Amino acid sequence: MSRKSILITGCSSGIGYDAAYAMRDAGWLVFASCRREEDCEHLRSEGFISPRIDYADPESIVNGLSEVLEATDGTLDALFNNGAFATPGAVEDLPRGALQEIFETNVFGVHELTTLALQIMRAQGHGRIVNCSSVLGFVAAPWRGAYVASKFALEGLTDTLRIEMSDTDIKVILIAPGPIGTSFRQNSIPQFERWVDWENSARAEQYRNSLLKRLYEDAGPTKFELPPSSVSRVLLRALNARNPRARYRVTAVTRAMAVLRRLLPTRAMDAILSRG
Structure with a gap:
């Protein structure tokens, strides 16, 4: 095919939605997948090929990728694993099921789609x-233990895969955004309400004074927040670079935290992070 192809997950809004448009504008053949069929229909009305891929549904992963490969005669140049969600709450209040569910999407589903895509990329x-x-x-x-755990796991898998694929022409890249203006916070509220019994928590007062306000009160963008397009620009750089970096950090917050993590002892870092 004359155009390079990319499959992007989590395109119903935010980073994925912006990335789909940015990549299409850059001349790529974009497959903009979503978890829900109604979101796929919306993207199709905007001219995208939008296979339904729900990381928690293995059948949708196989079927969605098959739809992509049918349209490209069996090739795929890039995969952007963007889909994810958060389950806010103190670690001591997270039941086993909450962690199982977030790992199904943020880690296990990403891993399954990646391994299937790697078979195509190895062949080509x-x-x-x-x-x-x-x-x-x-x-x-x-308050972010479930999400943190899933992203730490994703980084470990990605780092290992990058090392293992170093003897091939398949590049494995991490993009690490910081505060981005999306509906990510609002989308986490149903997960919080489903899994966290905060009223019976030993931290009930802290929930009232801290997390509940953050979740339910829209204070608007912070001074450090960037739009989703900032991630799309980095994605384009990572895909076009002859030798892409292992990590691309987006927003000043992310870059500052990377520096502090290298320089500060753990106790000092904990003191900073405990402020939320």
Whole structure:
């Protein structure tokens, strides 16, 4: 095919939605996948090929990738694993099921789609896997334990895969955004309400004074927040670079935290992060 192809997950809004448009504008053949069929229909109305891929549904992963390969005669130049969600709450209040569910999407489903895409890329002799991590993929923060754990796991898998694929022409890349203006916070509220019994928690008062306000009160963008297009620009650089970097950090917060993590002892870093 004359155009390079990319499969992007989590395109219903935010980073994935912006990336789909940015890549299409750059001349790529974009497969903009979503978890829900109604979101796929919306993207199809905007001219995208939008296979339904839900990381927690193995059948949808296989079927969605098959739809991509049917349209490209069996090739795929790049995969951007962007889909993910958060389950806010103190670690001591997270039941086993909450962790199982977030890992199904943020880790296990990403891994399954990646391994299937790698078979295609090995056969064609090239490809790029780009995984969307987070500043919370290398530093922790209160109330975000489930998401932190999943992104730490994703970074470990990605780093290992990058080393293992170094003898091929398949490049494995991490993008780590910090605060990005999306509906990610709002989308986490149903997970919080489903899994966390905060009223019976030993930290009930802290929930009232801290997390509940952050979740339910829209304070608007922070001074450090960037739009989703900032991630799309980095994605384009990572895909076009002859020798892409292992990690691309987006936002000043992410870059600052990377520096502090290298320089500060753990106790000092904990003191900073405990402020939320």
